[in-house]
Amino acid sequence: SLINNTGDLSNTNELQTISLLGNQLSLSNGGGNVVLPAGNNYNEGAGIDITGAAPDFTINNTGDLSNTNEIQILSLAGSQLSLSNGGGTVDIPAGNNYTAGTGISITGSAPNFTINNTGDPDNDPANELQTLSLTGPILEISGSGSTVNFTGLLASTGAHWLLDNDNIYNTNSKNVLVGTNVSTNGKLEVQGDNGIAGFFNSAAGPALVTGEGNVGIRNLTPTFRLDVNGDGHFYTKDATPQLTVEQGSSDVARMLLKNGDAGGWQISGGGGASLFSIDFVGGPVITPVPAFTSNANSNVGIGGVNGGPSRLKVFQKDIGLSLQNTDNNRSWDFWVSGTSGDLVLYNNLLGPGVPAGTFSSTTGIYLPSDRRLKKDIAAIPMGILNKIMQLQAVSYHYNVEDESAKRTLGFLAQDVQGLFPELVGESPVRNGQGGYLSLDYTGFGILAIKAIQEQQQQIDALKSENVSLQQQLESLEKRVLKLETAKN
Numbered sequence: 001s002l003i004n005n006t007g008d009l010s011n012t013n014e015l016q017t018i019s020l021l022g023n024q025l026s027l028s029n030g031g032g033n034v035v036l037p038a039g040n041n042y043n044e045g046a047g048i049d050i051t052g053a054a055p056d057f058t059i060n061n062t063g064d065l066s067n068t069n070e071i072q073i074l075s076l077a078g079s080q081l082s083l084s085n086g087g088g089t090v091d092i093p094a095g096n097n098y099t100a101g102t103g104i105s106i107t108g109s110a111p112n113f114t115i116n117n118t119g120d121p122d123n124d125p126a127n128e129l130q131t132l133s134l135t136g137p138i139l140e141i142s143g144s145g146s147t148v149n150f151t152g153l154l155a156s157t158g159a160h161w162l163l164d165n166d167n168i169y170n171t172n173s174k175n176v177l178v179g180t181n182v183s184t185n186g187k188l189e190v191q192g193d194n195g196i197a198g199f200f201n202s203a204a205g206p207a208l209v210t211g212e213g214n215v216g217i218r219n220l221t222p223t224f225r226l227d228v229n230g231d232g233h234f235y236t237k238d239a240t241p242q243l244t245v246e247q248g249s250s251d252v253a254r255m256l257l258k259n260g261d262a263g264g265w266q267i268s269g270g271g272g273a274s275l276f277s278i279d280f281v282g283g284p285v286i287t288p289v290p291a292f293t294s295n296a297n298s299n300v301g302i303g304g305v306n307g308g309p310s311r312l313k314v315f316q317k318d319i320g321l322s323l324q325n326t327d328n329n330r331s332w333d334f335w336v337s338g339t340s341g342d343l344v345l346y347n348n349l350l351g352p353g354v355p356a357g358t359f360s361s362t363t364g365i366y367l368p369s370d371r372r373l374k375k376d377i378a379a380i381p382m383g384i385l386n387k388i389m390q391l392q393a394v395s396y397h398y399n400v401e402d403e404s405a406k407r408t409l410g411f412l413a414q415d416v417q418g419l420f421p422e423l424v425g426e427s428p429v430r431n432g433q434g435g436y437l438s439l440d441y442t443g444f445g446i447l448a449i450k451a452i453q454e455q456q457q458q459i460d461a462l463k464s465e466n467v468s469l470q471q472q473l474e475s476l477e478k479r480v481l482k483l484e485t486a487k488n
Contacts (some may be wrong), residue, residue: 016031020036024036048062079091104116104117104118130143137149138150175188177189179191179192217230252268252269253269254267254269255268263281264281266281274293274295275296277292277294277305279291290303290304298311299311299312300312301313303315316335316336318335319334319335331348332346333345333346333347340360344358350368350373354368355368367442380446380450382454383454384454385454387420388447388448390419393411394409396408396410411439413437413438413439417437420443420447422440422443423443424437424439424440
């Protein structure tokens with residue numbers, strides 16, 4: 001089928017165009033035209049000039065013809081203040097219009113004069129500064145004649161508070177109470193309202209002196225020089241030590257942390273071969289046993305004094321060092337054997353006291369191989385020799401080594417993995433993201449023995465075959481000899 005547009009039958013809604021020819025503005029399709037005025041319909045006002053004809057004309061500002069709205073300048077000459085362009089002048093008074101009152105002095109003339117305070121001329125005590133003084137028992141305020149007599153309080157005898165030159169002392173045999181009217185203990189008792197009860201401050205020198213007595217904190221009957229009952233927490237907000245223990249007459253300063261007679265810890269510094277020591281103190285009698293020491297060379301000893309050359313030395317009788325992972329509770333224990341002197345390792349995965357390995361200085365490394373520790377025991381299948389023949393032995397440098405370093409002999413774990421996956425392990429990196437392959441080189445000795453056994457079986461089979469062939473050869477030789485003899 002065919003669809004045609006026959007057009008719009010109406011001529012009243014067509015699109016039109018507008019055009020300008022000279023001063024005639026026309027609309028197409030019979031839309032008509034308009035003649036634009038050829039002249040300039042704008043009138044010029046004051047200070048305006050219009051040139052040209054529409055649509056191209058220019059409007060210019062020819063200036064302001066009025067002198068009544070100009071910008072003016074203010075100036076001062078002597079005492080005359082003037083405004084430019086006939087704005088007139090004003091004479092500023094040359095004299096001083098300010099009057100000085102009581103205690104005020106004005107000098108000079110405007111605009112340069114000075115106002116001074118000449119003081120308060122009266123001696124009215126109501127507005128004067130006064131001083132407070134104490135002469136003997138008399139307390140006096142200057143300028144008023146008002147005094148207070150403390151003779152009853154500060155007498156030489158017969159009063160609770162006595163005056164000795166500039167000192168005030170108390171002869172009362174009872175107690176002095178501050179902040180309370182109930183005496184509990186002590187000649188001087190100070191109580192606060194949920195705040196500071198007593199405050200001792202000194203810019204230099206001692207702030208609190210107790211003589212030869214003992215000081216108790218929350219302890220009414222102190223037994224020692226400082227006897228703290230309760231929280232013994234010491235805290236400072238800067239680098240100042242929280243607690244300093246110093247021995248003045250000896251080279252050793254000690255601090256004892258003890259639970260009754262059950263023993264405890266003695267912390268010492270500055271004596272003997274050790275500059276710092278934590279010793280265990282057992283029982284009522286002090287019998288120090290070194291637990292932790294450090295000397296001038298920063299050598300640390302655990303269980304004894306480390307004289308070097310190692311930075312850390314552990315003195316042990318049983319287990320010397322334990323490492324435990326708190327995430328899985330797996331642990332390794334290190335122990336120097338008390339009989340052989342070998343280094344013995346323990347791992348809690350194998351069970352209590354079961355050695356995970358022994359390092360001997362003379363015979364080498366021993367790994368656990370007791371039948372009692374093993375299960376699912378099975379013989380290694382045949383075919384090891386063929387796999388061993390596929391191994392590629394290489395020499396190499398590690399990435400961190402120089403080219404001049406001695407080369408290492410071994411295998412690549414990726415090559416071994418396809419043949420003997422039992423000998424390939426993966427060691428994780430420190431952050432746990434991925435890992436690197438590693439080899440159990442001790443397992444190659446076992447494979448070598450298995451390969452030798454397979455090879456020996458092949459040798460034995462060849463020997464047996466060789467004997468059979470030899471017997472066959474001898475039989476043939478005998479038959480040939482018989483034939484030759486019969487022929488002759």
